[in-house]
Amino acid sequence: MCGMLSVIFVILIFGFLFVESFTFLKNFGIFRFITGKHWFPASNPPSFGILPLIIGSILITFGACIIAIPISIMSALFISEIAPENLRDFLKFLIELMAAIPSVIIGFIGMIILVPFIKKTFNLSTGLTAFSGSIVLAFMSMPTMISISEDAIHSVPWKYKEGAIALGATKWQTIRKVVLKAAMPGIIAAIMLGIGRIIGETMAVMMVTGNASNIPKTIFVPVRTMTATIAAEMGETVRGSMHYRSLFAIGLILFLITFIINLIADLFLRKIRR
Amino acid sequence: MFNLIIKNFSLYYYNFCALKNINLKIKEKNITAMIGPSGCGKSTLLRSINRINDTIKGVFTKGNINVLGKNIYNTKIDVEALRRNVGMVFQRPNPFPLSIYENISFGLNINNKNSINIKMAVKESLKDVLLWDDVKNKLNRNALNLTLEQQQRLCIARAIIMKPNIILFDEPCSSLDPIATQRIEELILTLKKEYTVIIVTHNMQQAARISCDTAFMLQGKLIEFNKTEKIFTNPMEKETENYITGRFG
Numbered sequence: 001m002c003g004m005l006s007v008i009f010v011i012l013i014f015g016f017l018f019v020e021s022f023t024f025l026k027n028f029g030i031f032r033f034i035t036g037k038h039w040f041p042a043s044n045p046p047s048f049g050i051l052p053l054i055i056g057s058i059l060i061t062f063g064a065c066i067i068a069i070p071i072s073i074m075s076a077l078f079i080s081e082i083a084p085e086n087l088r089d090f091l092k093f094l095i096e097l098m099a100a101i102p103s104v105i106i107g108f109i110g111m112i113i114l115v116p117f118i119k120k121t122f123n124l125s126t127g128l129t130a131f132s133g134s135i136v137l138a139f140m141s142m143p144t145m146i147s148i149s150e151d152a153i154h155s156v157p158w159k160y161k162e163g164a165i166a167l168g169a170t171k172w173q174t175i176r177k178v179v180l181k182a183a184m185p186g187i188i189a190a191i192m193l194g195i196g197r198i199i200g201e202t203m204a205v206m207m208v209t210g211n212a213s214n215i216p217k218t219i220f221v222p223v224r225t226m227t228a229t230i231a232a233e234m235g236e237t238v239r240g241s242m243h244y245r246s247l248f249a250i251g252l253i254l255f256l257i258t259f260i261i262n263l264i265a266d267l268f269l270r271k272i273r274r
Numbered sequence: 275m276f277n278l279i280i281k282n283f284s285l286y287y288y289n290f291c292a293l294k295n296i297n298l299k300i301k302e303k304n305i306t307a308m309i310g311p312s313g314c315g316k317s318t319l320l321r322s323i324n325r326i327n328d329t330i331k332g333v334f335t336k337g338n339i340n341v342l343g344k345n346i347y348n349t350k351i352d353v354e355a356l357r358r359n360v361g362m363v364f365q366r367p368n369p370f371p372l373s374i375y376e377n378i379s380f381g382l383n384i385n386n387k388n389s390i391n392i393k394m395a396v397k398e399s400l401k402d403v404l405l406w407d408d409v410k411n412k413l414n415r416n417a418l419n420l421t422l423e424q425q426q427r428l429c430i431a432r433a434i435i436m437k438p439n440i441i442l443f444d445e446p447c448s449s450l451d452p453i454a455t456q457r458i459e460e461l462i463l464t465l466k467k468e469y470t471v472i473i474v475t476h477n478m479q480q481a482a483r484i485s486c487d488t489a490f491m492l493q494g495k496l497i498e499f500n501k502t503e504k505i506f507t508n509p510m511e512k513e514t515e516n517y518i519t520g521r522f523g
């Protein structure tokens with residue numbers, strides 16, 4: 001019942017996005033839209049190339065994953081396998097607290113602390129960079145990744161660990177060779193959910209990445225993401241205009257990307273469970 | 275001749291005394307059974323021999339246990355090396371959620387000092403537990419797909435690939451059906467040629483069938499230790515007699 005309902009919603013959303021963006025995609029050309037290198041929706045003639053936005057999103061997402069995934073797995077291991085009991089409770093509480101911070105606040109903190117810090121440390125002309133975005137997003141995704149991985153690690157049955165210890169494994173060998181492997185499906189699910197949060201995030205990214213729709217050559221330049229573009233420009237467009245519809249087309253692309261990622265994650269999880 | 279000597283050994287869970295001054299000498303290449311009613315401390319004693327009790331909170335011991343002449347409760351002992359030398363098979367089969375091959379090779383992989391050919395060793399030990407023919411074509415399959423009996427055989431193979439001196443069995447058949455039980459018993463009997471076997475069991479017939487010596491425990495104390503035959507036909511202690519004739523436990 002609930003499953004049916006969510007399928008219907010997904011189809012409805014897809015249909016809505018498709019209808020709103022159909023005329024635009026037909027007139028401008030879907031290939032030109034995706035591979036175009038310039039996003040100048042207000043110039044004359046306008047140019048609706050979202051390649052810079054796609055690359056910006058991918059770059060930031062990728063950077064955030066590289067930061068968040070190892071830290072999250074290590075933290076989850078520390079919390080469930082190493083930390084003494086009272087420290088564990090405290091850390092779990094702290095992580096729940098972190099998860100509850102609204103993204104605008106994290107973005108704001110990133111803007112006033114992280115951005116100047118990045119500018120100074122790397123000696124850049126601006127601290128509003130893809131790298132800042134990655135760090136901020138890593139922070140936002142870590143509570144989800146940590147707490148779900150921690151659950152997965154914590155629920156590895158004691159008998160597996162006991163078996164490894166009885167074969168002469170040290171604590172670290174037991175963790176690496178048995179606990180991590182047994183918990184892997186759960187850890188992957190945690191990572192996927194974290195990535196989901198990273199991709200969908202808008203506000204924090206807008207505040208720290210500089211919003212320049214150029215194709216970035218390094219991670220230390222301003223970028224703009226797809227979500228940020230929609231959020232920033234939706235208010236200024238004329239309803240029904242080409243620009244307005246192009247934003248829906250971005251939404252459609254974003255929808256397809258997240259859909260595919262979820263699909264892959266799901267297939268992967270199923271394969272591992274078997 | 276004795277490769278396991280337990281001397282004045284006591285164990286506490288916090289302030290509960292679970293083992294009271296145990297003295298026991300166990301012969302090598304022999305099967306020794308430990309029997310006694312539930313909660314008398316059989317598992318606790320068995321788990322003291324490879325120091326896996328160390329993983330349990332609140333455990334505190336007195337006295338010593340000598341394995342091959344070394345006191346394993348000496349603080350300087352290498353516990354991992356001890357556990358490689360004293361294998362253990364648990365009550366419920368506990369293969370890792372990994373492939374059959376990874377399960378068997380686990381012990382060698384984490385400590386392959388003599389650079390043994392692992393593939394050969396895996397094959398050997400699977401043959402020793404009579405599992406090779408069943409699994410030789412699916413070594414990469416997840417071990418959890420095996421039947422319970424096969425899983426228990428796998429756990430035995432996983433222990434013997436380490437070529438330990440002593441193998442500890444904690445009620446290895448209690449989750450198996452009677453036919454599987456009989457076959458695992460036969461397997462344990464063959465292990466006596468090479469290993470010192472200590473088996474905890476609830477099942478007195480099992481103890482009578484496979485062991486040479488039997489220790490009877492009650493409320494944390496070792497009541498009687500003797501030839502199995504003697505224990506079951508002509509016990510010295512009143513409590514042993516009561517137990518084996520089924521008057522309690």
Ligand SMILES: Nc1ncnc2c1ncn2[C@@H]1O[C@H](COP(=O)(O)OP(=O)(O)OP(=O)(O)O)[C@@H](O)[C@H]1O
Nearest residue numbers: 287290292311312313314315316317318319330476
């Ligand atoms: N982790 C523990 N903490 C506290 N007490 C324990 C713990 N493990 C066992 N005990 C107690 O120690 C005593 C001996 O337990 P043990 O498991 O060794 O008995 P057993 O003879 O193996 O029993 P069974 O036949 O039911 O397996 C029992 O009274 C039990 O309640």
Ligand SMILES: [Mg+2]
Nearest residue numbers: 316317318444
């Ligand atoms: Mg027991």
